[in-house]
Amino acid sequence: MPETTSASTSASSPEISGVTLLGLGAMGSALAAALLDAGRSVTVWNRTAGRAADLVAGGATAAATVREAVTAHPVVVVCLLDDASVRETLGPVLAELRGRTVLNVTTTTPNESRALARWATEHGIDYLDGAIMAVPAMIGARTGQIFYSGSRTAYDRLLPTLDLWATSEFHGTDAGLAALVDLAMLSxxxxxxxxxxxxxxxxxxxxxxxxxxxxxxxxxxxxxxxxxxxxxxxxxxxxxxxxxxxxxxxxxxxxxxxxxxxxxxxxxxxxxxxxxxxxxxxxxxxxxxxxxxxxxxxxxxxxxxxxxxxxxxx
Missing domain, CATH: 1.10.1040.10 (N-(1-d-carboxylethyl)-l-norvaline Dehydrogenase; domain 2)
Structure with a gap:
C-alpha cells in the first residue's frame, strides 16, 4: 500500500516566501493568483508573454526568459502542456536549477513522472510531482485535491504553500504515484x-x-x-x-x-x-x-x- 498523508504538518513547516511559476494556462494562472492573494512573491514565465498581464497587475513579476524565472526563487512550479514540454523548458536551465526544488504539476503518466524525478535527481534538483484533481475555479478554495509524490522533504517544506491551493495528499516517495491515482480517478x-x-x-x-x-x-x-x-x-x-x-x-x-x-x-x-x-x-x-x-x-x-x-x- 502506498503511503498517503494529508495536510497535517503544515503548522510546523517553515513557509516559502517566493515561488516561480512556469506556464500560464488556465490552471497555471489560477495557481499563481492564489499565491499572490496569500501575499507570496511570485515570478511568472510563459511562452506567450501576454498571458502574464493580469498577474503582473496583481503583483507578480514577469520574467523575460526561463533562466531569469528559475533563478528568482528557490521553488519552481511547472505547469505546462506535457512531459516533452517540461523537458524542453527545463533542459537548458538545469545548471540554474541545481539545489532548487521543482514541483511539476503538469499532467504526465506515472512512468513519465518517475523519469522526470530521476532526471532531476541526476542534476541535483529536489523533485516533487503533483496531480491536480480540480478545475481552475476551485484553486484557492480548498474544494479540490492535489496529490503529491516524490521528495517527502520537499512536500513537508512546501506544505503551507501547497495548502493555499487545495487539500493536499502525499502518496509516497515513488514519484509516479500521484499521477497514477489522479489518472485512475479521471478514468x-x-x-x-x-x-x-x-x-x-x-x-x-x-x-x-x-x-x-x-x-x-x-x-x-x-x-x-x-x-x-x-x-x-x-x-x-x-x-x-x-x-x-x-x-x-x-x-x-x-x-x-x-x-x-x-x-x-x-x-x-x-x-x-x-x-x-x-x-x-x-x-x-x-x-x-x-x-x-x-x-x-x-x-x-x-x-x-x-x-x-x-x-x-x-
Whole structure:
C-alpha cells in the first residue's frame, strides 16, 4: 500500500516566501493568483508573454526568459502542456536549477513522472510531482485535491504553500504515484461522462433534449454511486460468488448495444463494457457477480495507440 498523508504538518513547516511559476494556462494562472492573494512573491514565465498581464497587475513579476524565472526563487512550479514540454523548458536551465526544488504539476503518466524525478535527481534538483484533481475555479478554495509524490522533504517544506491551493495528499516517495491515482480517478469520470453522452444520444431519438435527460440521469447516477463501496469490498475480498450480487449472466448488455444500433446511435461506450462481461462469461464466470469484470481490466490484453488531443499549457 502506498503511503498517503494529508495536510497535517503544515503548522510546523517553515513557509516559502517566493515561488516561480512556469506556464500560464488556465490552471497555471489560477495557481499563481492564489499565491499572490496569500501575499507570496511570485515570478511568472510563459511562452506567450501576454498571458502574464493580469498577474503582473496583481503583483507578480514577469520574467523575460526561463533562466531569469528559475533563478528568482528557490521553488519552481511547472505547469505546462506535457512531459516533452517540461523537458524542453527545463533542459537548458538545469545548471540554474541545481539545489532548487521543482514541483511539476503538469499532467504526465506515472512512468513519465518517475523519469522526470530521476532526471532531476541526476542534476541535483529536489523533485516533487503533483496531480491536480480540480478545475481552475476551485484553486484557492480548498474544494479540490492535489496529490503529491516524490521528495517527502520537499512536500513537508512546501506544505503551507501547497495548502493555499487545495487539500493536499502525499502518496509516497515513488514519484509516479500521484499521477497514477489522479489518472485512475479521471478514468472513472470520463467514462461516466461518455456513458451520459451515449445515453443522451439514445434518448434524443425519442425527442428528449440532453438537458431533460440530464435531469433524469443525474439523481440516478448519484444513487448508483453508493454501490461503489459494495463493489470495492467484493473486489478486495476476491470472492465474486458472494450471494446477493447481480450475476454476469443477468448483466448481459447486448440488448442495449442492439437498441443503440437500431436507433442509429454508436454503441461504442456500452459495447466496451459488454466486451468485458463477455470475456468473463466466456471463461466460465457467468454465475458470478458483475464486479467480476474487474478481472477483465487488471491486465492489458493488447497494446493500444492513442493520439493525444490535449491543448492545455504554455
Amino acid at each position: 472513472g469520470m470520463y467514462q461516466m461522462f461518455a456513458g451520459f453522452f451515449h445515453g443522451a444520444a439514445m434518448a434524443a431519438k425519442s425527442g428528449m433534449s440532453a438537458t431533460e435527460f440530464a435531469a433524469r440521469q443525474s439523481p440516478f447516477l448519484a444513487a448508483m454511486a453508493h454501490e461503489l463501496g459494495g463493489f470495492a469490498k467484493v473486489v478486495d475480498g476476491g470472492d465474486y460468488s458472494v450471494p446477493g450480487q447481480q450475476s454476469l449472466d443477468f448483466s448481459d448488455l447486448s440488448h442495449i448495444v442492439r437498441a443503440s444500433q437500431e436507433e442509429g446511435v454508436n454503441p461504442a461506450p456500452i459495447a466496451a463494457v459488454q466486451a468485458l462481461i463477455v470475456r468473463q462469461t466466456a471463461a466460465g464466470h457467468g454465475a458470478e457477480g458483475f464486479a467480476r469484470i474487474y478481472e477483465s481490466v487488471r491486465a492489458t490484453p493488447a497494446t493500444t495507440t492513442v493520439t493525444s488531443t490535449t491543448t492545455e499549457g504554455a
